[in-house]
Amino acid sequence: MKIEENGVFSSHFKEGKDSDGTCVETQRNVYRDTNAVPRNFDSTTLHLGLKEGQIASRILTVGCPGRAGLIAKVLDKSSPIFSHTSPRGFTTYTGTFERTRVSIIAIGMGMPMMDFLVREARQLVSKPLLITRFGTCGALCPDVAVGSVVVASPGSVSVMRNPDAFLPLPTPSGTSADEIDPIATGGAPHVRPPYLVFAPQLADPVLTQALLGELKEQLGSEHVRRGMNVSACSFYSSQGRRDAFFDDRNEDLLDVLRERHPSLASMEMESFQLLALARASRESVRAAAASIVVANRPTGDVCDEARLAYLERAGGEAMVRALVRFED
Amino acid sequence: MKIEENGVFSSHFKEGKDSDGTCVETQRNVYRDTNAVPRNFDSTTLHLGLKEGQIASRILTVGCPGRAGLIAKVLDKSSPIFSHTSPRGFTTYTGTFERTRVSIIAIGMGMPMMDFLVREARQLVSKPLLITRFGTCGALCPDVAVGSVVVASPGSVSVMRNPDAFLPLPTPSGTSADEIDPIATGGAPHVRPPYLVFAPQLADPVLTQALLGELKEQLGSEHVRRGMNVSACSFYSSQGRRDAFFDDRNEDLLDVLRERHPSLASMEMESFQLLALARASRESVRAAAASIVVANRPTGDVCDEARLAYLERAGGEAMVRALVRFED
Known part of the structure; x- marks a missing residue:
């Protein structure tokens, strides 16, 4: 499976390895618009860490990142697959299956995490959304x-x-x-x-x-x-x-x-x-x-x-x- | 910071890199005792992925794994530091500070995640627990x-x-x-x-x-x-x-x-x-x-x-x- 960025900019938070091997975020964006649905200054949503173009209108959501990775193997090999893990614990794969765009997103556990997914996905896609869960x-x-x-x-x-x-x-x-x-x-x-x-x-x-x-x-x-x-x-x-x-x-x-x-x-x-x-x-x-x-x-x-x-x-x-x- | 396993067995789930670089769990334990507080067969709790000895009775809990890693830098360098990230999204550092054992645990977001922490920590420690949150x-x-x-x-x-x-x-x-x-x-x-x-x-x-x-x-x-x-x-x-x-x-x-x-x-x-x-x-x-x-x-x-x-x-x-x- 080829993993590529599907947008113009990398949405990944910059990460650095310090001398003892601990992985630390070295840049965290200040966000804007805290009384609505906030975005980081690179236009990514605060928790999924995604922006427009990186998520499809058809979404399969699961709990474990491991399960999302397993299922992402069925995506078409002929199209680029966007992949991103946010510091807040969401892992996204976006590609195509039978030439139709689809995202597979691991959200972790609990209703608050599902809330983040639905709210932020809704902000990022202009079409009606189809969301199914496989837990x-x-x-x-x-x-x-x-x-x-x-x-x-x-x-x-x-x-x-x-x-x-x-x-x-x-x-x-x-x-x-x-x-x-x-x-x-x-x-x-x-x-x-x-x-x-x-x-x-x-x-x-x-x-x-x-x-x-x-x-x-x-x-x-x-x-x-x-x-x-x-x-x-x-x-x-x-x-x-x-x-x-x-x-x-x-x-x-x-x-x-x-x-x-x-x-x-x-x-x-x-x-x-x-x-x-x-x-x-x-x-x-x-x-x-x-x-x-x-x-x-x-x-x-x-x-x-x-x-x-x-x-x-x-x-x-x-x-x-x-x-x-x-x-x- | 020296990261060491503090117990006899590694509590890490085995992970493998497959040919395309995707990280997949290759072994997942079947658990026992589903009507109480279940454990995996290696005695780790289901979500924190920890067992007795890997968590202290004094716990500081935070949201982001990055914050836990930053704070773990204050732990004594002279003692081994146990570190583990579970497939369910919990990252634990256990070491000493001023020679007293303490755990720093990132739980992600939402009240269900806090519930996992308190319940599973309570199972793993025989002494009274002190838990503080820094969010x-x-x-x-x-x-x-x-x-x-x-x-x-x-x-x-x-x-x-x-x-x-x-x-x-x-x-x-x-x-x-x-x-x-x-x-x-x-x-x-x-x-x-x-x-x-x-x-x-x-x-x-x-x-x-x-x-x-x-x-x-x-x-x-x-x-x-x-x-x-x-x-x-x-x-x-x-x-x-x-x-x-x-x-x-x-x-x-x-x-x-x-x-x-x-x-x-x-x-x-x-x-x-x-x-x-x-x-x-x-x-x-x-x-x-x-x-x-x-x-x-x-x-x-x-x-x-x-x-x-x-x-x-x-x-x-x-x-x-x-x-x-x-x-x-």
């Missing part, structure tokens, strides 16, 4: 096998730790998260619920259908299924993991979530934010999401690494194919 | 100058976009975030507030005092001040930045926050989670936070890069000194 997830029911892929159809809910619930009662004045439907409290309405569950954000149905089709074609339909996703604000408390060091009150959280949304299949940390921002984008972003099942929470099964590597490569290729063949 | 922030009042440092005294509130508010009314059944004190809605109680504000989480007062003392000593007391912090769930909508591409309803958000918490001085994306988890830690974590002011939101001023680099080095040294001199 990893835990399965919430025993029949969703590790080593399969779940497409988030119809979309995603989200679960968030309610920090106010962990403060001493009575309510401190100025608290705003009181009086919420106490779904996770065992029904005592005067107790603040320790977790908040937000309503479903829908995936684009046509793009979702395209992901399902290509994934089934590539992986076999028995390894691909649909289901509601839930994005959690953390990997630990809001995913119902037990940790005696902390007051988490999450013993019944997975049960409550499954009761409330019987079609819940997968749990991860990013897709909800993508779908919610697409919805808030004044119809300028269409989005859908799929995830590789790396663990099954009820059974404790974990995917072996050979199967995971296969799904990253083959599933990633199917995700890219769905994106570039999609007629917007 | 960057925007100032919320004109008199907090760029190029100064704000210590989050008494602590931090948080502001979160309420995704339910951006769904069409009436309330979809199953929504849980209704009926919240409508602070950011102009007072119409039937409208779901577009932002949720969570109550203050207090910093450890003694550790906060120690940070203030060392920072004032190092930087001059005129460049250090106290103030309530607010951590936002994003850099954009929940920080009141304007972006016509999205439905954000955040025009009055900064005013509402300042009205509600008149001592608000700084806004960033991580400190609240640190303080909230310390509070929930059954007294096993003490925490405090400070931030370099890189932008002033009311005036639009932005810190120049020389001043920022100075504050990272000198302020970072003061933060490390406060941490290792603290008597727990």
Whole structure:
């Protein structure tokens, strides 16, 4: 794979190796326009470190930079591939697949990172955006096998730790998260619920259908299924993991979530934010999401690494194919 | 600075360069214990990529890996320094300062990343933890100058976009975030507030005092001040930045926050989670936070890069000194 800069200027921050081998940024741009969507003075956005021309209107986003690099191998060898890792932890590959421009972008973990991606990508591309996510997830029911892929159809809910619930009662004045439907409290309405569950954000149905089709074609339909996703604000408390060091009150959280949304299949940390921002984008972003099942929470099964590597490569290729063949 | 592995085994994931120069993980461990705090089979935690002995009970956490590397230069040259960057975006330096062990850890951005740090550090260290954060922030009042440092005294509130508010009314059944004190809605109680504000989480007062003392000593007391912090769930909508591409309803958000918490001085994306988890830690974590002011939101001023680099080095040294001199 040939890595080239695709724009006139290098967008890379200058880096220097000092005498002991530590890599240090030696130039950091002062930015402008802090009350809107700021840019560095070289016109790159603050966090992705990209400017116009370096990102396509069709974007596949993943977590790990390693997965982005693996999937980028499917890009056409005949066209230059732009590649950039920003100091803020975003790795971008932009090239073509079947002659259509596409970007593969690793964002790391968590909904704030997805927010950076969608916001900054929206600033940099004039056309409508298509964004799909290919992440990893835990399965919430025993029949969703590790080593399969779940497409988030119809979309995603989200679960968030309610920090106010962990403060001493009575309510401190100025608290705003009181009086919420106490779904996770065992029904005592005067107790603040320790977790908040937000309503479903829908995936684009046509793009979702395209992901399902290509994934089934590539992986076999028995390894691909649909289901509601839930994005959690953390990997630990809001995913119902037990940790005696902390007051988490999450013993019944997975049960409550499954009761409330019987079609819940997968749990991860990013897709909800993508779908919610697409919805808030004044119809300028269409989005859908799929995830590789790396663990099954009820059974404790974990995917072996050979199967995971296969799904990253083959599933990633199917995700890219769905994106570039999609007629917007 | 001499970089050495401090343990018996290398904790680094094996990486290979393939023929075209792309860096790919060639070995990824399957993990165990997915319903608690999982570990890889080499005993490292899943995200920090560390195991016992590689992290100290005194931790300074920052955002950028570059800042962690700069600050790590103050560590004693006479002792080995352990260094590791995990595939999940965490960079750790562990060494000694004034002969006391300390870790400097870059976590990237967002509250989920802080959650990974606190949870996995707590698993790896048997002693009580002291964790301080040295981040960057925007100032919320004109008199907090760029190029100064704000210590989050008494602590931090948080502001979160309420995704339910951006769904069409009436309330979809199953929504849980209704009926919240409508602070950011102009007072119409039937409208779901577009932002949720969570109550203050207090910093450890003694550790906060120690940070203030060392920072004032190092930087001059005129460049250090106290103030309530607010951590936002994003850099954009929940920080009141304007972006016509999205439905954000955040025009009055900064005013509402300042009205509600008149001592608000700084806004960033991580400190609240640190303080909230310390509070929930059954007294096993003490925490405090400070931030370099890189932008002033009311005036639009932005810190120049020389001043920022100075504050990272000198302020970072003061933060490390406060941490290792603290008597727990």
